[in-house]
Amino acid sequence: MPDQEQILSRLTKEKYKYGFHTDIETDYIEKGLNESVVKSIWEKKGEPDFMLRFRLDAFSKWKKMKMPDWAYLKIPPIDFQNIIYYAAPKNSQQYKSLDEVDPELLETFNKLGIPLEEQKHLAGVAVDAVMDSISVKTTFKEVLAEKGIIFCSFSDALREHPDLVKKYIGNSVPVADNYFAALNSAVFSDGSFCYIPKGVRCPMELSTYFRINAANTGQFERTLIIADDDSYVSYLEGCTAPMRDENQLHAAVVEIIAMDRAEVKYSTVQNWYPGDKNGKGGIYNFVTKRGICRGEGSKISWTQVETGSAITWKYPSCILLGNNSIGEFNSVAVTNNYQQADTGSKMIHIGKNTKSTIVSKGISAGHSNNSYRGLVKIMPNAVNSRNFSQCDSLLLNDTCGAHTFPYIEVGNKSSVVEHEATTSKIGEDQIFYCNQRGIDTEKAIGMIVNGYAKEVLNKLPMEFAVEAQKLLEISLEGSVG
Amino acid sequence: MSVLVEKADLSLRYTGHYNEVKDLLMQNSADIINAGRKKALQDFVLQGIPTRVNENYKYTNLQPHFYPDFKFIHLREPAEVDLNAVFRCDVPQLDTYLAFIFNGWYYEKNHQTINLPDNVILSGLEEISFERPEYLEKYGRLADTATDPLVALNTAFAKDGYFLYVPKNTVLEKPIQIINFLQSEKDAFVTQRNFIYIEEGADVKIINCDHTLNLNKYLNNSVTEIFIGPNASFEYYALQNQHNNTTSLNSVFIHQQKDTKVTTLNSSLHGGLIRNNLNIILDGENSSANLFGMAFIDRSQHVDNFTRVIHAKPHCQSNQIYKTVLDDNSTGAFSGRIHVMRDAQKTNAFQRSNNLLLSDKAIMQAKPQLIIDADDVKCSHGATIGQIDEEALFYIRSRGIEEKQARLMLMNAFAHEVIQQIKVIPLRNRIDELVEKRLKGEVARCHECAYNCES
Numbered sequence: 034m035p036d037q038e039q040i041l042s043r044l045t046k047e048k049y050k051y052g053f054h055t056d057i058e059t060d061y062i063e064k065g066l067n068e069s070v071v072k073s074i075w076e077k078k079g080e081p082d083f084m085l086r087f088r089l090d091a092f093s094k095w096k097k098m099k100m101p102d103w104a105y106l107k108i109p110p111i112d113f114q115n116i117i118y119y120a121a122p123k124n125s126q127q128y129k130s131l132d133e134v135d136p137e138l139l140e141t142f143n144k145l146g147i148p149l150e151e152q153k154h155l156a157g158v159a160v161d162a163v164m165d166s167i168s169v170k171t172t173f174k175e176v177l178a179e180k181g182i183i184f185c186s187f188s189d190a191l192r193e194h195p196d197l198v199k200k201y202i203g204n205s206v207p208v209a210d211n212y213f214a215a216l217n218s219a220v221f222s223d224g225s226f227c228y229i230p231k232g233v234r235c236p237m238e239l240s241t242y243f244r245i246n247a248a249n250t251g252q253f254e255r256t257l258i259i260a261d262d263d264s265y266v267s268y269l270e271g272c273t274a275p276m277r278d279e280n281q282l283h284a285a286v287v288e289i290i291a292m293d294r295a296e297v298k299y300s301t302v303q304n305w306y307p308g309d310k311n312g313k314g315g316i317y318n319f320v321t322k323r324g325i326c327r328g329e330g331s332k333i334s335w336t337q338v339e340t341g342s343a344i345t346w347k348y349p350s351c352i353l354l355g356n357n358s359i360g361e362f363n364s365v366a367v368t369n370n371y372q373q374a375d376t377g378s379k380m381i382h383i384g385k386n387t388k389s390t391i392v393s394k395g396i397s398a399g400h401s402n403n404s405y406r407g408l409v410k411i412m413p414n415a416v417n418s419r420n421f422s423q424c425d426s427l428l429l430n431d432t433c434g435a436h437t438f439p440y441i442e443v444g445n446k447s448s449v450v451e452h453e454a455t456t457s458k459i460g461e462d463q464i465f466y467c468n469q470r471g472i473d474t475e476k477a478i479g480m481i482v483n484g485y486a487k488e489v490l491n492k493l494p495m496e497f498a499v500e501a502q503k504l505l506e507i508s509l510e511g512s513v514g
Numbered sequence: 515m516s517v518l519v520e521k522a523d524l525s526l527r528y529t530g531h532y533n534e535v536k537d538l539l540m541q542n543s544a545d546i547i548n549a550g551r552k553k554a555l556q557d558f559v560l561q562g563i564p565t566r567v568n569e570n571y572k573y574t575n576l577q578p579h580f581y582p583d584f585k586f587i588h589l590r591e592p593a594e595v596d597l598n599a600v601f602r603c604d605v606p607q608l609d610t611y612l613a614f615i616f617n618g619w620y621y622e623k624n625h626q627t628i629n630l631p632d633n634v635i636l637s638g639l640e641e642i643s644f645e646r647p648e649y650l651e652k653y654g655r656l657a658d659t660a661t662d663p664l665v666a667l668n669t670a671f672a673k674d675g676y677f678l679y680v681p682k683n684t685v686l687e688k689p690i691q692i693i694n695f696l697q698s699e700k701d702a703f704v705t706q707r708n709f710i711y712i713e714e715g716a717d718v719k720i721i722n723c724d725h726t727l728n729l730n731k732y733l734n735n736s737v738t739e740i741f742i743g744p745n746a747s748f749e750y751y752a753l754q755n756q757h758n759n760t761t762s763l764n765s766v767f768i769h770q771q772k773d774t775k776v777t778t779l780n781s782s783l784h785g786g787l788i789r790n791n792l793n794i795i796l797d798g799e800n801s802s803a804n805l806f807g808m809a810f811i812d813r814s815q816h817v818d819n820f821t822r823v824i825h826a827k828p829h830c831q832s833n834q835i836y837k838t839v840l841d842d843n844s845t846g847a848f849s850g851r852i853h854v855m856r857d858a859q860k861t862n863a864f865q866r867s868n869n870l871l872l873s874d875k876a877i878m879q880a881k882p883q884l885i886i887d888a889d890d891v892k893c894s895h896g897a898t899i900g901q902i903d904e905e906a907l908f909y910i911r912s913r914g915i916e917e918k919q920a921r922l923m924l925m926n927a928f929a930h931e932v933i934q935q936i937k938v939i940p941l942r943n944r945i946d947e948l949v950e951k952r953l954k955g956e957v958a959r960c961h962e963c964a965y966n967c968e969s
Contacts, residue, residue: 103569105885413874428889431859437884441897446871449900456886456893 062119091218094209104375183228190226213319224254229264251282260295293328305341312371315343322349326358334361350379353387360389368401377407382415391422397433413444544643554669561663573847584703608940610691618706656767672707689719697727706736772798782809812841840876865895
């Protein structure tokens with residue numbers, strides 16, 4: 034089909050929209066990783082003593098660990114000594130109002146469409162923007178503070194609420210949980226911190242934007258969300274990076290703790306630079322995300338739209354500790370060109386009557402490989418637990434791959450686990466049906482893909498759903514060849 | 515550290531033993547069997563006895579099962595078939611070509627009784643390797659020693675097993691029944707190596723029965739390589755009925771050329787630890803493979819069904835249904851992988867694993883996987899772990915059937931989906947009956963077993 038080929042070639046040439054680079058003076062630490070680098074990050078940030086112990090502990094454990102090789106990914110060797118572990122826009126920490134913020138920086142965020150400016154208050158989103166691992170500006174702090182909600186950068190949290198951080202950090206992702214989590218624990222520079230007090234329903238969506246700007250740097254941010262009894266929060270995360278020929282490393286950690294009857298909704302639209310159409314450049318995205326439903330009847334739900342990154346290695350998980358707690362995972366992962374994604378979820382049922390749902394939609398095009406990998410584990414004491422998993426893969430041409438690796442472990446007789454997965458290509462009959470009604474092939478494919486992903490997109494908050502839909506269109510439409 | 519050393523020691527014990535008996539093995543075997551030994555041992559040294567660290571053995575830790583001080587049988591020992599033992603495997607009205615294997619060795623007197631059609635060769639592997647080595651040209655081609663330590667260990671110690679050759683367009687009217695006996699005065703480590711070569715257009719059915727004849731501990735490590743020529747049809751039934759101190763490790767490799775049809779069915783009725791590795795390569799167009807399996811386990815038994823289906827050519831079909839019923843402290847595992855290679859378009863591949871847990875201490879683990887590198891395919895897998903459908907139970911009870919009976923009916927129906935795939939009618943009836951008895955608890959012990967093993 035020549036028209037499809039044309040569409041495909043046009044779209045694969047489509048530029049990565051966020052591939053600009055901003056000239057901002059940046060404060061670096063020298064390349065390389067050793068104990069003194071870890072110490073100097075700690076010093077630079079002026080963190081409390083317990084953080085130094087935390088970081089060094091993580092570093093010493095990391096040194097003993099090996100890069101995981103079990104994922105269905107071809108990861109080129111990463112030289113951890115050739116990475117700058119700390120890069121911060123200069124003087125970033127003293128802004129009192131937006132006027133003081135470097136206009137270049139504001140311009141950057143405007144390009145990203147982030148409602149940083151005051152006039153965008155109406156958008157109703159509180160944003161914490163993280164650039165090269167340093168939180169640049171948190172909006173709406175005051176409004177939130179009235180309700181007792183703490184939403185600030187990790188550094189601020191360490192300064193202002195060290196006890197809270199100390200109590201909860203490493204709680205759901207222990208320092209040595211895995212190779213990349215340990216690396217993050219040792220060198221993370223900033224991130225977001227969020228605490229919702231008892232009985233508070235957060236009135237707006239909280240949002241973090243991550244951007245890698247400086248060259249040769251790795252970004253290591255850490256997010257910690259604590260939802261106290263009966264609280265609710267919806268949290269959004271977005272990511273972009275400039276286009277560069279070399280690969281950059283991103284190893285983040287997100288920890289969520291939900292107490293009795295608390296509900297946390299965490300949505301991600303991941304759009305790191307995926308590399309060019311020959312697979313050159315792009316971000317290596319190794320992320321550890323985990324939530325603990327610690328309290329009775331608590332709920333954590335992960336929603337992600339993964340379109341970027343050269344390599345994605347990401348398994349947002351829920352530990353369902355409290356009785357009657359609920360875990361959810363909804364994912365759309367799109368890979369094109371030479372992207373590789375190995376993503377999925379873990380649901381560990383420990384409490385009684387716990388429930389979890391996994392819905393994963395993979396879409397592969399180009400020469401990409403897209404894998405779902407997940408674990409559902411029901412411990413013997415988690416009686417009456419329930420899981421339903423559904424993993425669908427859509428293949429858009431004959432050079433890509435779609436893979437499914439679920440693990441199911443059930444340890445008692447009253448629990449029910451169901452898993453189903455299907456793989457197929459876009460139905461020619463569906464395209465034909467649309468064509469027949471005067472819809473051209475490109476639009477038809479767009480409709481089918483969007484319909485296919487709708488189940489997950491519907492879970493996203495409004496603002497994100499629109500963005501996600503657009504992203505899907507850019508990444509995919511017409512790429513059936 | 516001490517644990518690590520112990521683990522290394524255990525593998526060393528087996529490599530050490532190999533070095534001791536190497537000359538004995540080499541001198542008494544044909545070149546074709548000896549050729550692979552050295553590399554196999556190297557591969558075994560690299561991998562060691564599998565533990566949970568080995569992804570393919572994640573749900574089956576074999577270390578403790580290799581621990582007993584086994585006796586190895588590297589030379590043929592005289593054996594006599596006990597007719598009572600044969601009777602126990604008897605399937606009424608089932609007429610078969612019957613052959614026996616003792617502790618992995620092909621029974622010499624089989625030749626006197628078997629009466630196969632002309633040109634069909636059923637013989638010992640050792641005998642063929644000396645007399646007609648040209649038939650074993652493809653020996654070791656399928657069973658890759660580098661990826662599985664058990665295959666490596668088998669190849670290193672391989673001596674005997676059965677060999678079957680079915681010439682072109684030969685249709686065997688009766689199934690071939692192979693009865694494997696384990697009977698030794700001491701705890702024994704048994705290595706069995708089988709080789710099946712089926713020529714174009716042939717039609718063959720094999721029934722494999724595994725039995726233990728006394729209460730000693732056994733570890734049976736068997737490898738079977740099966741080559742299916744174009745347009746041939748092959749059915750392979752395995753009945754596993756051994757006592758609780760047996761470790762039964764079976765690796766079956768099947769290579770299918772074009773227009774072939776293969777059905778395998780594993781029925782694990784009893785055993786200590788059973789691991790069934792089944793590797794199928796669909797290497798010709800228009801071929802189909804059906805893989806079925808069921809296991810009924812209780813006490814501390816463990817059954818692990820591990821399948822790999824590779825679609826290497828377009829227009830092929832595969833279908834897998836595996837069912838497990840677990841009671842008491844038993845543990846079960848199912849790992850299945852469908853791999854559709856690039857350009858294997860128009861593939862239909864399905865896989866399903868349904869499991870019933872009857873006790874809170876039983877554990878079931880499932881790992882169904884899809885690796886798809888072609889786009890014009892229909893592939894799916896499904897896995898469920900749970901209990902009997904309460905609504906179905908209610909429906910039956912509302913019609914005046916008591917709960918116990920209703921549960922039995924439903925469990926029977928659950929198993930029957932697999933049983934009905936057996937094409938050999940007397941065998942199907944027999945298994946139906948055995949399963950029903952098993953579910954009723956009448957044969958919680960081995961069927962008509964004289965030894966009431968309680969471990």
